Amino acid sequence: MLLKTSHLATKLSTFMQLSEREAHCLADLQSFSLSVNAGKELVHEGQTGHLAYILQTGWACSFKLLPDGGRQIIAFPLPGDCVGLRSVLLHTADHSFSALTDVVVSSVEASRMMRVFNEFPRLGAAILWAASRDEAMVVEHLVSIGRRSAIERTAHFFLELSERLQLVGLAPDREFDCPLNQYVLADALGLSAIHVNRVLRQLRERKLMTLKDRKVTILDRAKLNVLAGFQPQRAGHNQS
Amino acid sequence: MLLKTSHLATKLSTFMQLSEREAHCLADLQSFSLSVNAGKELVHEGQTGHLAYILQTGWACSFKLLPDGGRQIIAFPLPGDCVGLRSVLLHTADHSFSALTDVVVSSVEASRMMRVFNEFPRLGAAILWAASRDEAMVVEHLVSIGRRSAIERTAHFFLELSERLQLVGLAPDREFDCPLNQYVLADALGLSAIHVNRVLRQLRERKLMTLKDRKVTILDRAKLNVLAGFQPQRAGHNQS
DNA sequence: CGACGCTTTGACACAACTCAACAACCGTGG
DNA sequence: CCACGGTTGTTGAGTTGTGTCAAAGCGTCG
Numbered sequence: 001m002l003l004k005t006s007h008l009a010t011k012l013s014t015f016m017q018l019s020e021r022e023a024h025c026l027a028d029l030q031s032f033s034l035s036v037n038a039g040k041e042l043v044h045e046g047q048t049g050h051l052a053y054i055l056q057t058g059w060a061c062s063f064k065l066l067p068d069g070g071r072q073i074i075a076f077p078l079p080g081d082c083v084g085l086r087s088v089l090l091h092t093a094d095h096s097f098s099a100l101t102d103v104v105v106s107s108v109e110a111s112r113m114m115r116v117f118n119e120f121p122r123l124g125a126a127i128l129w130a131a132s133r134d135e136a137m138v139v140e141h142l143v144s145i146g147r148r149s150a151i152e153r154t155a156h157f158f159l160e161l162s163e164r165l166q167l168v169g170l171a172p173d174r175e176f177d178c179p180l181n182q183y184v185l186a187d188a189l190g191l192s193a194i195h196v197n198r199v200l201r202q203l204r205e206r207k208l209m210t211l212k213d214r215k216v217t218i219l220d221r222a223k224l225n226v227l228a229g230f231q232p233q234r235a236g237h238n239q240s
Numbered sequence: 241m242l243l244k245t246s247h248l249a250t251k252l253s254t255f256m257q258l259s260e261r262e263a264h265c266l267a268d269l270q271s272f273s274l275s276v277n278a279g280k281e282l283v284h285e286g287q288t289g290h291l292a293y294i295l296q297t298g299w300a301c302s303f304k305l306l307p308d309g310g311r312q313i314i315a316f317p318l319p320g321d322c323v324g325l326r327s328v329l330l331h332t333a334d335h336s337f338s339a340l341t342d343v344v345v346s347s348v349e350a351s352r353m354m355r356v357f358n359e360f361p362r363l364g365a366a367i368l369w370a371a372s373r374d375e376a377m378v379v380e381h382l383v384s385i386g387r388r389s390a391i392e393r394t395a396h397f398f399l400e401l402s403e404r405l406q407l408v409g410l411a412p413d414r415e416f417d418c419p420l421n422q423y424v425l426a427d428a429l430g431l432s433a434i435h436v437n438r439v440l441r442q443l444r445e446r447k448l449m450t451l452k453d454r455k456v457t458i459l460d461r462a463k464l465n466v467l468a469g470f471q472p473q474r475a476g477h478n479q480s
Numbered sequence: 481c482g483a484c485g486c487t488t489t490g491a492c493a494c495a496a497c498t499c500a501a502c503a504a505c506c507g508t509g510g
Numbered sequence: 511c512c513a514c515g516g517t518t519g520t521t522g523a524g525t526t527g528t529g530t531c532a533a534a535g536c537g538t539c540g
Contacts, residue, residue, distance in 0.1 A: 064383045067469045072383040089365075089372040095379060118361065125329075128368075132329040135375055139335060142382045143304045143312040146430030150496070181518060190386030192497055197520060229307045390528070421486060432529050437488060486537085493530075503520075510513080 006030050007080025007168050008054055012126040014167075022123050025116060030054055030106040036099045043084060043097040050091070050110035052084040058103030059179055062095050063187065073188035075138060076100075076161070076180070080168050085131055088113060101179050145190040148229070153189055154199045156228035158209060158216055163233060178216045246270050247320025247408050248294055252366040254407075262363045265356060270294055270346040276339045283324060283337040290331070290350035292324040298343030299419055302335050303427065313428035315378060316340075316401070316420070320408050325371055328353060341419050385430040388469070393429055394439045396468035398449060398456055403473060418456045 009026050012018065018026065033056060036042060042053065045064060055077045062083060063073040074095055077083050087093040088110040117124035140160070144153040161178070165171030182200070186193040204210050208224050210217045218224065225232065249266050252258065258266065273296060276282060282293065285304060295317045302323060303313040314335055317323050327333040328350040357364035380400070384393040401418070405411030422440070426433040444450050448464050450457045458464065465472070 064379070066383070066387055070387045072386040074379055074382060086372045086375055089369045090376065094376045121358065129329050132326045135326055135378070136330065136334045138375070138378055138382060139304070139314055142314060142378060142385065143306070145382065146312040146385045147306055147310045183518085193518095194498080194520090195496055198496090201520080423486085433486095434488090434530080435528055438528090441488085482540095484537100484539085486535105488535075489533085491531090493528105495526105495528080497527085498525075499523090501521085504518085506515105506517080508514080508516105510511100 006054075007056070007078075008082070008130075010168060011080045011130060012123075015126050015129050016122065018123075018126075022120055025120055025123060029108055029112070029116065030056070033104050033106050036103050036105060038099055038101050038103075041096060041098045042105070043087070043093045043095075045093055045096045047093045048091060049093070050088055052082060052088050052108045052110070052113060053097070054106045054108065055079050055081050055083065056104040056106060059100040060098060060103055060105075061100055061184070061188070062097045064095050071187045072190065073184065075134065075141070076188070078164055078168060079170070081134065082127065082130065085113075085127075100184065150189070150191055150195060150199050151202055152228050154185075154191075154196070155203065155208065155224050156230050157185075157189060158211075158218070159221075159224055159228055159230045162216070162218060173218075175215060175217045177214060178211065179214050246294075247296070247318075248322075248370075250408060251320045251370060252363075255366050255369050256362065258363075258366075262360055265360055265363060269348055269352070269356065270296070273344050273346050276343050276345060278339055278341050278343075281336060281338045282345070283327070283333045283335075285333055285336045287333045288331060289333070290328055292322060292328050292348045292350070292353060293337070294346045294348065295319055295321050295323060296344040296346060299340040300338060300343055300345075301340055301424070301428070302337045304335050311427045312430065313424065315374065315381070316428070318404055318408060319410065321374065322367065322370065325353075325367075340424065390429070390431055390435060391439050391442055392468050394425075394431075394436070395443065395448065395464050396470050397425075397429060398451075398458070399461075399464055399468055399470045402456070402458060413458075415455060415457045417454060418451065419454050 005023075006027065008030065009018065009023060012026070042060075043049070043051075057079055059076060059078070060083070061073045061076050063071050065071050083097055084093065117127075137160070140156075144156050148156060158178075162171055162176060165176050166173075170176065180188075182196045183193045185191075186196045189196065191199070200211055206223075208218075208220050208227065210219065224230070245263075246267065248270065249258065249263060252266070282300075283289070283291075297319055299316060299318070300323070301313045301316050303311050305311050323337055323345075324333065357367075377400070380396075384396050388396060398418075402411055402416060405416050406413075410416065420428075422436045423433045425431075426436045429436065431439070440451055446463075448458075448460050448467065450459065464470070
């Protein structure tokens with residue numbers, strides 16, 4: 001069988017060994033792909049469709065809008081991440097979801113997802129495990145915005161991003177692509193775009209990291225970890 | 241059979257009708273209760289136990305500590321809420337969990353939880369639904385801290401609290417008990433305790449709400465909703 | 481009575497926001 | 511070819527929201 005393993009499969013297999021049938025089911029889930037242009041909004045908050053998405057390539061973000069026009073970005077899904085699982089259970093999307101670059105996604109119907117959970121409980125557990133990790137990231141994000149200074153939380157953000165990208169093999173050690181502009185970063189970090197700029201300058205001047213031409217370079221990971229209070233993640237366990 | 245229905249059962253039955261066997265299983269899950277004194281830390285971040293808790297009575301909070309001693313409160317579980325489901329899947333607690341008042345909790349082992357999910361898939365779905373709602377609340381909290389001013393986010397917090405308490409029948413319309421002091425509120429709202437005090441004064445002076453003697457009174461819900469950008473929740477759907 | 485936990489207030493400092501302007505870099509079309 | 515607007519990044523000056531420090535008031539409880 002010639003199944004190129006998906007990013008999702010890669011991720012889930014750090015949690016548990018996938019049987020052939022499970023791998024096949026996973027590939028099947030992602031068999032229908034959809035190209036979406038940068039800037040397109042795939043899911044609108046409040047929408048009641050029953051679709052979840054699996055991001056295949058490109059960058060996206062999930063966010064909420066406020067009455068005054070402000071925007072808070074919740075997370076940046078990376079290839080292999082699922083989006084909208086929660087919406088499936090709640091029957092209505094609690095946040096919007098946009099493509100930041102051109103992206104490819106697979107869409108999965110709620111009913112299909114449910115059937116998979118029933119037929120392949122182990123796969124269901126693995127997907128829940130991944131969802132739990134995403135949730136833990138949101139919590140860490142909350143802590144960042146609530147209790148870290150602008151420079152700390154910016155540093156923390158890029159360290160976490162670096163780790164996530166390394167996990168799916170999309171980032172070498174010191175450097176990685178990052179198509180996020182300062183407006184987007186501002187909406188994610190709960191800052192103004194102008195202040196993001198100043199913070200990035202500080203990080204550059206202190207020779208900790210740079211963001212230039214959509215490329216992040218980590219200059220001094222150790223010092224960054226201390227500044228951000230960042231705890232590199234323990235390696236993934238295997239299920240008991 | 242003389243089963244007093246638990247808060248959890250009440251909550252889940254807004255999502256779906258519970259069969260007798262399911263109700264029994266649910267009661268069984270909560271058959272072992274544990275009293276815990278105010279201030280006690282039940283779960284410590286990083287801990288690797290495989291226990292989840294169901295809060296029966298009292299107030300608690302889940303939070304994370306920072307290297308500099310700061311604390312960010314993630315959520316205030318109310319009676320009927322589950323805590324630590326995520327930790328079960330991740331095999332390690334990603335946050336701490338403390339009792340704020342004297343509380344009663346039921347503890348559930350991971351293996352037991354898994355068995356329930358297998359034997360009563362519908363019950364599993366209901367619990368996941370509840371977990372999804374909790375997750376949505378964390379997201380809303382993130383938005384609050386990231387993009388709302390101190391007074392907006394404080395107003396939003398109490399409106400949400402009011403709605404949650406009404407849902408489990410613990411709050412009349414205008415007034416409810418709230419044992420949270422200004423230090424705790426500060427750690428939840430990402431503010432300093434002193435500023436919380438100033439904000440509460442403003443809310444009082446503008447005749448929107450008061451917090452006095454551990455009792456919250458909503459004076460003008462309509463204006464508060466506008467100020468906070470709060471959207472009262474739509475009624476719960478039943479599963480298809 | 482004093483000790484303690486919590487609230488309240490004032491004065492001041494500082495982090496982050498706003499406004500305004502400009503520079504660099506595109507791709508487009510005249 | 512250059513002019514052009516659009517997007518993104520950069521910087522300065524002034525404002526404001528929130529944090530910090532210090533002190534006092536007020537219950538409750540031992």
